[in-house]
Amino acid sequence: TQWFSKAPAKAVVAQKTPIKVELVAGTTYKWCVCGRSKKQPFCDGSHFFQRTGLAPLKFKVQETRTASLCTCKATQRPPYCDGTHKSERVQKAEVGSPL
Template sequence: MNSLVTKLDHMWISFTFRQPRLPATAAPKVQLSTLPPDPVIPSKKPFKVELVGGKRYSWCTCGQSRKQPFCDGAHKLKAPGLFPLRFVPEKDTSAWLCGCKYTNNPPYCDGTHKQDFIVSATPHEQSDS
């Protein structure tokens, strides 16, 4: 059995390490920073929403979504490294979800939008691209 395992291991190793060489011009671009980007500020005010208990929601953390305050997948191209915050409310409720994306109690507004760094910031304008 050892010779069979050795032969299979050898075959597995030879298959896993064989990859086509890519020319230098086709090499993927490397992102130097491992930190996710900072979110943009889509709104300086919170969003009042009606939440259904037991339903899963995806709150936008990057600020790029056109469906604020919820995620529409824009982070995949515009803010790689940021992901939506998924949450499920226990019961039907009205809630104020953060619009500035800098809350310390995500996804809920905690008043951070009243701080100087948010008040003095220019809100993000959505582009067509």
């Protein structure tokens, strides 16, 4: 029962630089929110298996294009990198730990 009342876990820093990917128009992508996926920047189900209480962010693009997706999980513009990874807060954090 405690399992249900548990607050969601914090996202952890997966990497400190974004990953450039080609996004194909009309495809649904799942961006890793929890930072625990081994298939960054996308979800591999770790949020579920590690019982984080978090869920990936589903998104689509209108036109096929390349984009830099956030891996530090601190962006204010998810799933896209907004440069937050360059901040001292992220740079001082340990990979695999929350901010």
